[in-house]
Amino acid sequence: LKEGLVFKGGTALRKVYFPDYRFSEDLDFTMIKPLTELGEVQIHESLGDVCKSVYTQSGVELTLVDFKQTRDELGEEAFVGKIQYVGSRGHRAGNPPRIKLDITFYEEVILPPNKLPLLHSYSDASECKAVIAAYRLEEMVAEKLRSILQRQRSRDIYDLWYLLKIHNRELDKELIRKVFQKKCEYKGLSFAGVDDFFKPELLASHKFAWEPSMKRQVTDLPDFADVEDDLRHLLNDLF
Template sequence: MISYSKIRTIAAEKKLMDIVIEKDYVLDWILWGISENDYLKYNLVFKGGTALHKMYFSDWRFSEDLDFTCIKPINVDKLREALILICKDVNNKSGMKIELKSIEASGDTKEDWSYEIKVEYLGPRQQSGGNLPTIILHITYYEPILYEPVKRTILKSYEDIPGDFFILTYPLEEIFAEKLRTVLYQRCYPKDVYDLWRLTKEVGD
């Protein structure tokens, strides 16, 4: 685990709050844990704004959640076992403390179900008192994947993160299509509009 002073230094350089940098750091460790898990690493496909920041563009906006589409349906008991193991592996490797807090399922049929997962962590800031910060993972199954997922190596930005691990990830064209669908038919948040605008420049026609 990197030191709190290192977190503060990076936060100052990027003009962000230290809690944002700490969460970004923990995201890297969770992604590493997923890459080491045989049940999830070939079934979860990384997507969304965090995928853009972690896998494609280091200067993309910081994002707090991890969003995935799964290729095959996931059994909730096996998912829980996998996440508990991931937390254990991250704790042993990093020296942090992360813990699975909850898994909530939604959807009326097997074609539209999704999971929202909350993971609590005690990171370099060593927060004392109050509720510990959490990271949310979203896993959906109903979303069609039009392009072949690609193996992407994380853009390493923290010195103690194990290098050269891959995560199955949406290609840029797929992320663009998903963002466009979101803005047109689901919601129109500023972050989605920004992502779509910048992707038009990055992906082109």
């Protein structure tokens, strides 16, 4: 299973790039092997095996409580799983917390993934070592840009702002533009210019959802107006 999964999204940024990055409840992966090579049943069984292995090695009880296909177009499949966990100290009152797992086959990974060590700053770090295939930062930026053209998720705005503002000098801008163009072509999207990212109806939606959706994930959440202003300048420089 690990040979086909490429880690991406906010959790990937925190666990393989920036240890102090925002929290996220989702684990997002793109599968680079076709479903014909790795069937739905095998994915389901492999995730169950991982849960058992984690419990054996750490005492943390993981249970795959839900796994379903959410998209069935040939070559563009997607799956969502929910993993319930109980720590070594047992379960407190209420429902155990869950992690959402997204696996998509309908993204094209343009750049060779980076193979990076897991960032794990806890007392068992010496026993919790792994190397994970993850999107390059340029690919993450390009996919966030493409995502913003299609959907309204505040975390895409935040991640894009963070990468372009805080890590601007580390990024290959020409590479971002090329990958973004290919991702738009793959999805059949047109892009006329930077104004496409700032359509009034999209801005209104992001502004409304900004604090409710992000304040639990980011300790010092910047004001949306400041983020919007920064992104206008950063994206005009990029394009």
